[in-house]
């Protein structure tokens with residue numbers, strides 16, 4: 001594992017976009033595993049800029065996102081599909097049909113999970129997976145649990161996650177209580193993983209996740225077992 005500390009969010013974003021950009025250059029039809037939350041916004045803006053300048057071509061790229069809230073569809077501006085379209089997909093030349101986000105409005109969420117895992121396999125797995133980290137150590141929406149769940153599955157969100165994510169909603173009551181998330185198998189099978197974290201509030205959980213015990217109580221700690229993880233952290 002490489003743990004890189006940078007001075008500020010701008011540098012974190014630039015480094016992240018350089019790594020993802022390099023992947024796109026090396027393998028123009030790569031599969032990008034993408035994340036939401038506030039942390040990747042700077043990297044997405046930088047990728048859009050590189051595409052605009054003609055430095056990157058996403059026309060052959062495929063993408064799979066980590067997660068989605070249950071019950072929010074594309075028209076809801078808090079859905080992760082909406083977030084991805086607005087903050088990245090509409091700003092680069094990726095084909096929308098090559099972008100995938102779990103459907104949190106599927107009538108059968110178990111089937112949706114199975115189909116999402118089958119889709120990731122059919123794409124040949126993920127070349128590079130971008131991750132953020134929740135204050136409770138969640139990756140995607142894999143919340144602290146007694147076990148690491150392998151498959152894409154539905155989860156009940158922890159109180160701390162609902163609290164943390166309420167900043168994006170009109171009120172805490174509006175935050176969905178459930179989400180569908182990629183499981184640990186697809187994440188751990190990604191060839192390369194980049195986890196980004198910004199701000200002092202993430203320091204403790206990063207220490208637990210990357211230098212503490214490997215336990216499903218700290219979901220990100222499983223990443224210690226992955227052969228190619230880069231953590232990029234900025235305290236400011």
Ligand code: GLP
Nearest residue numbers: 036037038039132133134140141
């Ligand atoms: C959400 C997402 C996670 C993300 C986390 C951290 O809960 N499901 O994938 O990593 O937020 O968000 P932020 O980057 O805003 O701290």
